[in-house]
Every structure is written in C-alpha cells, then in structure tokens.
Amino acid sequence: MRGIVKNTFIPARGEWKLAYDFFCPTKIGSNPPLVLLHGLLGNRKQNRHVAKILAHNLQTPVLIPDLTNHGDSFHRSAHSNKLMSDDISSLLKSPEINPQYSGGYVMIGHSMGGKAAMLHALNHPNDVLGVASVDNVPYRNPSAADPEFARFDRFFSYAKQYLTNSTFSSLTEVDQKLKEIEQDKLFRQLLVSNFRRSKVSKSMECEVPVEVLQRSLEGLKVLEVDNSVKYYGPLLIIRALKSPFVGVIDHEKVSCHFPNYSISDINTGHWVITEDCPGFVTIIDEWIKNQNFGNHQQ
Missing domain, CATH: 3.40.50.1820 (Alpha/Beta hydrolase fold, catalytic domain)
Structure with missing residues (x-):
C-alpha cells in the first residue's frame, strides 16, 4: 500500500x-x-x-x-x-x-x-x-465458550504427544495430521501458523511453548x-x-x-x-x- x-x-x-x-x-x-x-x-x-x-x-x-x-x-x-x-x-x-x-x-x-x-x-x-x-x-x-477453550487445550495435549520432535517435512503434512482432532479449516490454519522448519532437523516444529500456554488457559478466561x-x-x-x-x-x-x-x-x-x-x-x-x-x- x-x-x-x-x-x-x-x-x-x-x-x-x-x-x-x-x-x-x-x-x-x-x-x-x-x-x-x-x-x-x-x-x-x-x-x-x-x-x-x-x-x-x-x-x-x-x-x-x-x-x-x-x-x-x-x-x-x-x-x-x-x-x-x-x-x-x-x-x-x-x-x-x-x-x-x-x-x-x-x-x-x-x-x-x-x-x-x-x-x-x-x-x-x-x-x-x-x-x-x-x-x-x-x-x-461465559460457559458457552468453554468448548472453544477446550479446542486449544486439545491441541496442546495433542502437540505434546504427537507433534513434538516431529518428522513432518511440510505444513501440509502438519495440517493433515491435525485433521485427526480439528475439522475446522480456519482453526487449523491458526494452529499450523505456529510451525516452522527447524534449521537443525529441517522438519516442521511447533515454535510456541505448548506446556506454558496450556497452563495459562484458565487464567486467560x-x-x-x-x-x-x-x-x-x-x-x-x-x-x-x-x-x-x-x-x-x-x-x-x-x-x-x-x-x-x-x-x-x-x-x-x-x-x-x-x-x-x-x-x-x-x-x-x-x-x-x-x-x-x-x-x-x-
């Protein structure tokens, strides 16, 4: 512009x-x-x-x-x-x-x-x-938002179990894996935006501190x-x-x-x-x- x-x-x-x-x-x-x-x-x-x-x-x-x-x-x-x-x-x-x-x-x-x-x-x-x-x-x-916070919590738990030290070679592969827990495309795009290619392993790695953010969820409400x-x-x-x-x-x-x-x-x-x-x-x-x-x- x-x-x-x-x-x-x-x-x-x-x-x-x-x-x-x-x-x-x-x-x-x-x-x-x-x-x-x-x-x-x-x-x-x-x-x-x-x-x-x-x-x-x-x-x-x-x-x-x-x-x-x-x-x-x-x-x-x-x-x-x-x-x-x-x-x-x-x-x-x-x-x-x-x-x-x-x-x-x-x-x-x-x-x-x-x-x-x-x-x-x-x-x-x-x-x-x-x-x-x-x-x-x-x-x-409001309590109606609790399921939305639960989606974040589910991602954090899933990331710790399946996405830490991953061997995914592209964001597309990460997105495909995340379909196991999240069907909404917009939300998956948000999640995938937190992955980057490691300069060391060359694989896609989650760049945010997953455990720290998961612990913060209740306080953020x-x-x-x-x-x-x-x-x-x-x-x-x-x-x-x-x-x-x-x-x-x-x-x-x-x-x-x-x-x-x-x-x-x-x-x-x-x-x-x-x-x-x-x-x-x-x-x-x-x-x-x-x-x-x-x-x-x-």
Missing part, C-alpha cells in the same frame, strides 16, 4: 523483547496511534494486512507486536494477561516507538489480545486513550483486577454474533471497570478480522473518528 512505511524488529536469541511490525504513513493525521494485538496462538503476520489498511485510512501509526510466547517474541516460563501488559508497556517505552506513542494510544485486541488490551487500559489509564476488544469481555468468558479499578476512557466491545465468546453482555460487570463502553455487533464467527476484514475496519474507523480522545486521564 502506497504511503505506508513498514519497520520490523525481531529480537536476537536470548533478548527479552517483543518482535513487532510498525506501519507508519508518510502523512500523519490527527487520530491517535494504534496498537493491534493478536489472539492465542496468533502472531503479528496475521494482522499485517489490516494494520496497513488502518494506518492508511486513519493516517496514524499502527504497531503490531508478537505477544509474549508467540511468533518471534521471547518465551517466558509463565503466561498471563498481566505479563503481556507488562511486556507491551516495555515495548512502548522503547526509543524506537516512544516518540510517536508518548501522547497516548488506542489499543485494539482480538480474543486473548482483547483481554490483555483491557487489562492494560486499567493498569495504564493515562497512556491508553481508548480500547477496543474484539470478541472478548472484561470478565470471565478472566480479568484479574480489583473491583475498585476503573478505566474512564472509551471501551468498544465488538461482539461476533456467531461466536460464543461474548454472548449476552453482562452490563453490570462491564460498567464495573469500564463505565464508558459501547457495543458493536458483527455477523461473523470468532475469527472476526479473517472472516470480515472490511466490516471490522469500518467499525474501527467510525468508532475512532467519533471519539473525543484524551479527556479521561486520571
């Missing part, structure tokens, strides 16, 4: 930093910069296309990191919404990013990234000008924060109507932490950006352009 400059950072082995792509338009407008976070087992590469569109449409920088324990970012021995927020905070203070983000930014997160974005807003209210959560809520996900903590900036919940992750909104639980919230529905499953990128972009564009950011600092 013309008029967009892309910079990429990938940390060296042993370096405790997040990998990221940074899309910056040559002409900057008045909208605040964005941070776009992927979901569980996702990575920044899946958000590149939509990040370019948002940077172009809104004339603002868009930062898309690989969250902790994902993509090219470093691995921890633990995984939680708080740790992801802490690592994002460190990234945004780096000299490469801080000059354009020091005045505040809007956070957009899908699924796991939505929980992390909401917690980050609660922890850093004077830095976050607004937050959009894509198919996630600021409380424990909730937003662990004191009931007295509030964020007064705007929160947008984008609810996917064909997904169980949000369902009927518990307005009391949302307003407990986010009194200034709104809801926008989109007719997709959980993989909102993949299923309806134009619809997602329209929702974000209109929401941002209709906000009066910056008047809520605490």
Whole structure:
C-alpha cells in the first residue's frame, strides 16, 4: 500500500523483547496511534494486512507486536494477561516507538489480545486513550465458550504427544495430521501458523511453548483486577454474533471497570478480522473518528 512505511524488529536469541511490525504513513493525521494485538496462538503476520489498511485510512501509526510466547517474541516460563501488559508497556517505552506513542494510544485486541488490551487500559489509564476488544469481555468468558477453550487445550495435549520432535517435512503434512482432532479449516490454519522448519532437523516444529500456554488457559478466561479499578476512557466491545465468546453482555460487570463502553455487533464467527476484514475496519474507523480522545486521564 502506497504511503505506508513498514519497520520490523525481531529480537536476537536470548533478548527479552517483543518482535513487532510498525506501519507508519508518510502523512500523519490527527487520530491517535494504534496498537493491534493478536489472539492465542496468533502472531503479528496475521494482522499485517489490516494494520496497513488502518494506518492508511486513519493516517496514524499502527504497531503490531508478537505477544509474549508467540511468533518471534521471547518465551517466558509463565503466561498471563498481566505479563503481556507488562511486556507491551516495555515495548512502548522503547526509543524506537516512544516518540510517536508518548501522547497516548488506542489499543485494539482480538480474543486473548482483547483481554490483555483491557487489562492494560486499567493498569495504564493515562497512556491508553481508548480500547477496543474484539470478541472478548472484561470478565470471565461465559460457559458457552468453554468448548472453544477446550479446542486449544486439545491441541496442546495433542502437540505434546504427537507433534513434538516431529518428522513432518511440510505444513501440509502438519495440517493433515491435525485433521485427526480439528475439522475446522480456519482453526487449523491458526494452529499450523505456529510451525516452522527447524534449521537443525529441517522438519516442521511447533515454535510456541505448548506446556506454558496450556497452563495459562484458565487464567486467560478472566480479568484479574480489583473491583475498585476503573478505566474512564472509551471501551468498544465488538461482539461476533456467531461466536460464543461474548454472548449476552453482562452490563453490570462491564460498567464495573469500564463505565464508558459501547457495543458493536458483527455477523461473523470468532475469527472476526479473517472472516470480515472490511466490516471490522469500518467499525474501527467510525468508532475512532467519533471519539473525543484524551479527556479521561486520571
């Protein structure tokens, strides 16, 4: 896309930093910069296309990191919404990013990234000008979403048993093997995106810390924060109507932490950006352009 400059950072082995792509338009407008976070087992590469569109449409920088324990970012021995927020905070203070983000930014997160974005807003209210959560809520996900979390758990168990030290020579072979536990093509594409060819064995290997992420699943369902903590900036919940992750909104639980919230529905499953990128972009564009950011600092 013309008029967009892309910079990429990938940390060296042993370096405790997040990998990221940074899309910056040559002409900057008045909208605040964005941070776009992927979901569980996702990575920044899946958000590149939509990040370019948002940077172009809104004339603002868009930062898309690989969250902790994902993509090219470093691995921890633990995984939680708080740790992801802490690592994002460190990234945004780096000299490469801080000059354009020091005045505040809007956070957009899908699924796991939505929980992390909401917690980050609660922890850093004077830095976050607004937050959009894509198919996630600021409380424990409803029980209807438990089977979806179980799909991740099933993959982690299967990966430990059958996909560690594998001899698969291609992603197609990995995909065929995963059909034993997962029939949904979109979900398998997400799972397969976590495999890469080993420089040593030349086989396809899972790059994420499977056991660490499996242990984190229960914690990722909730937003662990004191009931007295509030964020007064705007929160947008984008609810996917064909997904169980949000369902009927518990307005009391949302307003407990986010009194200034709104809801926008989109007719997709959980993989909102993949299923309806134009619809997602329209929702974000209109929401941002209709906000009066910056008047809520605490």
